[in-house]
Amino acid sequence: MKTLDPLAGPIAPGVLSKKEHELRTAFLEEIERIPGGGRLNQCIQCGTCTASCPVSHAMDITPRQVIGMFRAGAIEELLESRTIWLCASCYHCTLRCPAQIQITDLFYALKRIAIEEGIFPKRFPVHVMSETFTNNVKRYGRNYEVGLLLTYFLKTKPIGLFRQRNAGIALLRHGRIKLRPDKIKGIEQLRKIIAKAETFDLPQEKVTKEKVTAAVGYESIGR
């Protein structure tokens, strides 16, 4: 369990580090377009999200703490935690949140910022799975389970392949493993669509550099 350093966030009350300010701006931009994203300031820190989360026991920072840390100006620290990468997108927190905060979608927004900024937890390369997945789609148009898992394990933890051998053999014996990827006919068309869509996802002009101070807490998220 990671111990949280209360001083790692704002450098002084009401003042954020430059990096933190950048992350905050990027995050606010991302969540602005999530329906209900601005409801973040309605969080009453009740912990229903954490209690509903099937994997909160394995997290170093709980979902409730994620929102608390965001408010306290410690996004960088929460991106270094395993939390967002442990989310299995089951949407239980979103369903139950009494303030109707779209927690799962906020986590997606945080994952995108983490990938864009290259901030990841140490020795926890789960984001490689998402990136391998998207590469597969660009290559074939469809996801190829065997290729996805092989690439992921070879890139991250080859030992994982050995550990999962029973599963692989069982699936193979029951005709459930496809040995060759399907490639769609319209792959060029799909690539054009992706290339165009990517122009909207490129990092925007993020921050006005001279302004590195920002209010911490409710004021800054009250949009």
Place this chain on the structure above:
Amino acid sequence: MDKRYTYYPGCSLHATGIAYDKSMRAVFDKLGSELAELEDWNCCGATAYMSVQKTVAFAVSARNLALAERTGDDVVAPCSACYYALKHTREGMGEDPELRAQVDEALAAGGLATDLTVAVRHPLEVLLTDIGIPQLIEAQTHSLEEFRPACYYGCQIVRPFGAVDEDPELPMSMENLFTALGARPVDYPPKVRCCGGMLVATMPEVATDLSMDLVDWAIANEANCIVTVCPLCQSNLDLINVTKGSNGKSHQIPVLYFTQLIGLAIGCTPEEVGMQHALIPPDAKAPRLRSAQDRGAPLTIAGTREG
């Protein structure tokens, strides 16, 4: 009846979820509804694409909606993640004009366009609403009385969009359906819990605990099979059958798709519904199930319908 649907199988149904694909086709065929596979469909993006790039995730998924509009039939997506991704794309583009303009522009780069007119539906809801329980009972040839399924819904067909209009914390549609077909569903409190999803690859120790808990709960409540609606749930739970528990206890139970069970009830053969792909076939652990599979078994619908 005789309705046509655009079938979006998704990547899993061509591989680990092949039994779902077979049983979907067999059941719709038997019921006289046409399932026309969406031509040249691409990956829905699942949960992974949304973690990397937002507009691209929507655009990748929207290509399928655009292709489906050529026939205009409702899209039926059996995989929970596909159902969610396609539906999320449709709803998200409908709600956000800026996003819609961007996705439209991306689609136009590929010579496509969408006006978001096709509905995205899950087969459970299609079978319950368009076909309906009375119609299924009429089509029934074999009783499911030997089946005591634990009906497992998982996550993305109940949350955040409910595929079937019911309590998202306590769905009962499968229980009602299978009770009507003569089965005796067991009480299964963790029915909407998470199976671990993709964590089975990225954090296997966490995912295995979640899946094993679901399997143990079904066994403890004396179910003789688990019924799922999603290829990832099915393979995660089915793989517990070949995973040794830490306490050396056996955690074995057949894990079936709801369409396989319906198929057996309406006279499809076990092969037709892909029973051979289950890691534990139902009759290995529950010999009494065979009577339901014997062709020509007496109809025992009357008297088992309520329960």
